[in-house]
Amino acid sequence: MSQHLVTGAAGFIGFHLSMRLLTRGEKVVGFDNLNDYYSVELKRDRLKLLTEFDHFKFVEADLADQAKVDQVFRDHNFDRVVNLAAQAGVRYSLENPRAYTESNVVGFLNILEACRHAKTPHLTYASSSSVYGGGTKMPFGTSDRVDHPLSLYAATKKSNELMAHTYSHLYGLPTTGLRFFTVYGPWGRPDMALFLFTKAILERRPIDVFNEGRMQRDFTYIDDIVEGVDRTSEKIAVPDPDWNSSAPNPSTSAAPYRIYNIGNNDPVELSTFIETIEQALGIRAQRNLMPMHAGDVPATSADI
Template sequence: MKILITGAAGFIGMHFARRLLDDGFNVVGLDNLNDYYQPQLKYDRIDVLNNYSHFRFAEGDLADREMLETLFHEESFTHVVNLAAQAGVRYSLENPHAYVGANLVGFTNILEACRHHEIEHLIYASSSSVYGANQKMPFSTSDEVNHPVSLYAATKKANELLAHSYSHLYNLPTTGLRFFTVYGPWGRPDMAYYSFTKDIMEGNPIKVFNNGEMMRDFTYINDIVEGMVRLLDYKPEGNPDFDKSNPNPSESYAPYKVYNIGNNQPVKLMDFIRTIEKHIGKEAKIEYLPMQPGDVEATYADIESLQMATGFSPSTTIDEGIGEFVEWYKEYYSNANNLVGSSVNKS
C-alpha cells in the first residue's frame, strides 16, 4: 500500500500517520498548515513524522485541483484517508465560507482524484455532529440525520452524500467515520479539554456551557487510530440484499459504508473536568454559561456495526486518557522553545 493522508499535520492525521509508519507503510501527508489554530503545533507534528524515511510531506490545499492531480499522478496511491477539513462548530458561525471551501469543494476534489486514479479505498472523516437535533440515544448509523444544527455538521452530512454518489456512479469504495469527541496528546487547542487544561494550570476561569449539563462520548486517540487501521483494508463491497424500499442510511447496494467510531460510554462534562483537575492537581475556577448555538447536550455512539466488522473495542478509560494528555501538555509546553518545526519539507 501507498497511502495519502490529508490533514496529516492535524491531530488525528498525525497519530494515524505515525501508526502506519510504525507498521511499515509508505505514507504521504498533505496539509495546508492554515492558521485556524497556532501553526507551530502543526509544524511540530510534522517534525515527528519526518523522522521516518518512508514519509513525505507535501504542503497544499484541497481546493487546488491542479496540485492534487499532480500529487496523485506522481505518487500512485492505493488508499486515501481524507482527514483534512475546516473543523469546529462555533467557528462555522463566524466564517461559513471556510467550511464550503475546505469541506465541500475540497472533498469533491478528493473524490474526483480518487475516481480518476482508481483508488482502492477512500476513508474520510465525518462527525458525530451530523446527528444534530436527534435525541434518541445512543446515536446509530441506521438513524436518519436530516436536521443538522450547525453549518459544520451540514458539510459533514454533505460529504457522506457526495461519497455515496461516487460509490454509485464509479464503484469507488468509500467509508465514512463519524468521530465522537476525540482527545489525547497533540490534540487541537480549540477543543474544550485542551483549553480547560491550559486555563486551570494558569489559574484562569474556564467557560462551561449549558451550566455543565452536557455529556460527551469522549474517545481516546489511540482507540480511534486502532479502529481506523482495522478498516483500512476492509473496504465496502455493497450489500446485495440492500432494501431500497426501507433503506439503511449507513450502507448501500454500492460500495459505501458509514460507521460511528467512539467510546460507547458517554461521560458527564463535570466528571470530565474533575478528572482534569485530578491530574493537574488544581481546582478549576468555573464560569457557567448558557448553551451555545450549534451545540448539542449529549453524544453517545452506537458502535455495534464497527465492532461486528472489525472487532473494534475501545479500551482507554477517561482517567488513563486524561492522564496521558496532561503529561504530554506539561512536557510539550515546558520544551516548546526546542520545538521549532524546522524540518518541515514544504514540497
C-alpha cells in the same frame, strides 16, 4: 509495502494515523495546508516526527486547490486514500462559514474526483458525530436519520457522506465514512476542551461552562480512533447484498459504500470531566455557567 495518502497529516488524527502506518513500514504521502486555525508550530512539530521516516513525503497544499490535488495523484499510485483534512470546529463555523465550504465541500469534491480518475481502491474519510444534530435517541446509530444538522460544520460533514455515496453509485468508487466522537489524547488540538480548561485552570482563569455543565460527550482516545481508521481503511467497502430500497439502511447501499461510528459508548457529563481535571491538577476551577452554545448538541454517544 502499500502506499497511503493521508490528508490532514499534520493534524491531530492524521499525525497519529501516519505514525502508525510509517512505524509498520507503509509508505505515506502527507497532505496538509498548515492553516492557522490553531498553532502552526504544533503542526510543524508533528511533521518533524513524521519526516524522520524516509518513506514519508509531505506536500504542503490546500485541498481546494484542484491542480495540486490532481498533481499528487499523478505523481503517486495510492493503494489507500484517507481524507482527514477539514476545517474543524462547530463554533468557528458560525464565525467563518466560507472556510468550511471551501475545505470540507470543495476540497472533498477534489478528492473524490481524483480518486475516481485514479481508480483508487478505497477512499476512507472523516465524517463526524455532529451529523446526528439534536437527536435525543441515545446511543446514536448509523441507521438513524441525520437530516437536521445544527451547525454548518455538521452540514458539510453530512454533505461529504452524500457526495461519497454519489460517487460510489455512479463510478463504483468504494468509500467509507467514519463518524468520529470527541477525540482526545497526546498531541491533541489546543482548541479542544481538555487543553483549554487545563490551561485556564493552571493560570487561575475562569472557564466558560456551557449548558451549565450538563452536556455529555462520548470522549474517545486517539489510539482507538486510529485503530478504527486503520481497520476500516483495509476493509474495502462493498455493496450490501441485503440492502432494500423500500426500507433503506442509511449506513450501507447497493453501491460500495459504508458509514461507521468510531466512538466509546461511555458518555461523560461535562461537569464530571471538569472535576477530573481539577483532581489531576489539584486546583479548583472558576466556572462561568453559561447557556447552551448555538450549534452545540446536548449529548453524544456511539452505539458500539
